[in-house]
Structure formats: C-alpha cells, structure tokens
Amino acid sequence: MICSRCRATVVVTARVCPVCGQALEGRPTTPLVIDYAPSADAPRGALHEATTVIVRRAPSEPNAPAQPLSHDELAAVAADIGRALVVPQWRRWWWKMLLIGMALYLAIDRVWLATGNLFLLPQLFVIGTFLVPIVYTAYLYEDGTLYDVPLTHIALIFFFGGVLGSLAASLLESRLITSTGAGFFGQLSLSNALIVGLSEELAKLMVVLPFLGWVRRRFPTLMHGIVLGAAAGMGFAAFESMGYAFYALINQNAAAMHDTIRLRALLAPLGHGTWTAIVAGAIWRERLTHGHPLTTNAMVAFLISAGLHMLWDYVPAITLRGIPLLHLLIGAIGLLILRFFLLAARGHDGPAYRERSLWRALRLYFAALWLELQHLTREPAPPKRRG
Incomplete structure (x- = not known):
C-alpha cells in the first residue's frame, strides 16, 4: 500500500x-x-x-x-x-533464526565431541533449550501479534516467567510432595502429578498477575493477554528444559541429553506456553468484561490448564519413532482450547463467544467444532440420475 x-x-x-x-x-x-x-x-x-x-x-x-x-x-x-x-x-526472519540456531547447535555439538571441551556445554544447553522459545517470540513479532509491545517487556516477562516461576514451583513442590513413588504408568503418581500441575501453573501466574497490574492500560486487549501469557510460559519451558538436559547428561550420557533437548524443543509450544496463554487469556477476558481479573471463569481456566499439566506428567510415554503420542494428544486439546481465546480476540461472533460463563462457552465451542468436523468428513451424496 x-x-x-x-x-x-x-x-x-x-x-x-x-x-x-x-x-x-x-x-x-x-x-x-x-x-x-x-x-x-x-x-x-x-x-x-x-x-x-x-x-x-x-x-x-x-x-x-x-x-x-x-x-x-x-x-x-x-x-x-x-x-x-x-x-x-521481521518478515520471514523466524525460520532463518531457526535454521541458524540449528546449525550452530550442530556445530557446537560436533566440536564438543571432537575436543571434549567442557566449556562448550553451557552454549549447547542455552542454544538447544532457548532456540524454540526465541523463534516463537520472533514469529509473533513477524506476524504482528506483538507489534505494540516493547521488546524489553517481552524479555522481562520471558525471563521472570522462567527464573521466578521455576523458583516458586520448586519451593511449592518441595513442601507439597511427600512421596517419591512412581505412578501406575511409571511416571509420577496421580497425586504428585496434580501437585506439580497446580504448583507450576500457580508459579507462572505469580509473574503474569503483577505484570497485568503494571500494563493493564497500555496492553488492554485479549490478544495481549494471550501472547504475554505464552511468553511467560515459554520462558518457564526454556529454563526447565535446561535443567532436564543437564540432569540427563549427569545421570545418563550425552545421547540422552540430546534426546531430551530435541524432544522438549518439539513439544515446547504444546505445553507451558499454551497452558499459561489459556489462563492469561481468561484473566484478560474477565478484566475486559467484569473489570477485575480474578473470577470464577479465571479459576475454571486455571483448573483446565492444571488438569492438562497433570495429565502430561501422568500418562505413559507411548512413542512412535521417539514421539510421545499421548502427549501430542494432550497438546492438541490445549491448542484447541487456546484457539477459542484466539478467535474471541479476533472478534469472532457466535453463541460461544457471547456466553459469559467460560465453561458453557467452551462446551458451545467444542459442540460447534464437532459439527464442523462432521460436515468436513461427511461424504457428499451421489448425484441423482435423471430419467
């Protein structure tokens, strides 16, 4: 133009x-x-x-x-x-950053294996665990979703979401988890998975809520809440992935470390970023409609995110070529719920988006989504023959 x-x-x-x-x-x-x-x-x-x-x-x-x-x-x-x-x-830069980051990761890995220089390990951890969250943020800038949010604000909520969220979650889990036994599927027990889900989602909210009070006038829209919540969740995911990678290297070997980094990078957009975006989107939605963020609907969104998190930590790791299928299913459910808030932020109209109760709105949304899927998969009737 x-x-x-x-x-x-x-x-x-x-x-x-x-x-x-x-x-x-x-x-x-x-x-x-x-x-x-x-x-x-x-x-x-x-x-x-x-x-x-x-x-x-x-x-x-x-x-x-x-x-x-x-x-x-x-x-x-x-x-x-x-x-x-x-x-x-920023147009078309996110995939360039992804390719450059992957090339750097592979180069550092090869040099480390060839020389045995332990000083290269921190670089390997940082690039491997932060690449996808940073590319995700760059994509939001390129898409125009974060066009009016200063980069310093994004960096702060990303950093504090990772550091302060990890500290708060560690303190809560150390006091609430009393048993270390494995669950029925060999992962965490159901009670411990529930504690982890509630603790980590609450810890990330401890970063999002003060930020909401700070920028409630400057970034008032529902889309702001979604993307800022996603930034806090991706920061938490990046720092947590670094811890998992370090644990795998110390207790297993370098191959396990690489598998951990690759798997968590693949699943990063399906987990913490999505869950925190759902809760933050609900909080911004309530502030717009009711004037205050902490309502029953916000609690419903928090319990949904904590429930998805609990299932993520509890279900067995049924894999196909190293990819956990059940975790992909849980991630897809979270993305569909997040899609409701994205459509609402873009001004979509319909019974689901006019409903004030979040629980009923999601039921209407999934019912309409099911009808759409049925319409797409329904075979067209054969044409009638004349005569």
Missing part, C-alpha cells in the same frame, strides 16, 4: 502511515493529528526515530482545539503504527 501524502510504502494491514501519520484510504479510523520531535542525531522525517510522539483527535472545525484520544483509541493507534513498523522489519 502507498501513502497518498508522502508516497511511503506501508504494509496492507496498517491504518495509519508510520512516516507522516496520514489515515490510509479504505481504512476507517479516527481522524488524527500526529506531531513528533525528532531525535538529536536524526532529521525530522521518520516517526519511529522520534523521541516524543503526540497523538490527538483532529478537530471537527478549523479553529477548534484538538481533543485527546481515549485509552482505547490510543491503544488502537499505537497498534496500527507499530504493526506498520515492525512487520516489514
């Missing part, structure tokens, strides 16, 4: 030109007056180089003063400008 005022090239999803502030044709938006002060070492021209940006509502009459925007209008403008700036810069 080309801006009619300054002829700058702008992504098609933008509503406002990031260079001159012109409202783009075909995009209904609030008439704006955008003024900004350039930085000391950059000439006036590009909006993203400005040190101060003032956005006001355009006056209805020539001599009338410009009115300030509401919080919702300002958030929408920041989102549109941010999308126009960020999307071209």
